Amino acid sequence: MPRRAHGGLTVTVFRNADGGQVVEILNTGTTAVTTDLLTGGDGRATAYLTDATHSVTPVAAAHGRGGRLRADLAPRSLTTIVLGGGGHAG
Numbered sequence: 001m002p003r004r005a006h007g008g009l010t011v012t013v014f015r016n017a018d019g020g021q022v023v024e025i026l027n028t029g030t031t032a033v034t035t036d037l038l039t040g041g042d043g044r045a046t047a048y049l050t051d052a053t054h055s056v057t058p059v060a061a062a063h064g065r066g067g068r069l070r071a072d073l074a075p076r077s078l079t080t081i082v083l084g085g086g087g088h089a090g
Helices: none
Strands: 003-006 009-015 021-027 033-038 045-050 057-059 062-065 068-073 077-083
Touching: 009 033, 021 033, 021 068, 045 062, 062 077, 068 077
Parallel strands: none
Antiparallel strands: 003 009, 009 021, 021 077, 033 068, 045 057, 045 077, 062 068
8 A cells, every 4th residue: 555755755665476675656746855765675776767758767766775775756757666686677
């Protein structure tokens, strides 16, 4: 079930059959936002941007360390973050 994490953000987390996690963050706001998430993982993450000009495009928007993740979110966009190794969204 979606959870409101911050005004204008909706965060949903999925667990894959292999145990990996995918975080979907929808930013409906008109400005860029940086948010922090607790992942409990090793901090490795691959981010993908979907908006008016990008379609699941790899971006350097997620930076992790320890069990924390910082995500830079473009306005009016969906950011998909695959946690763990060199995951694939698509």
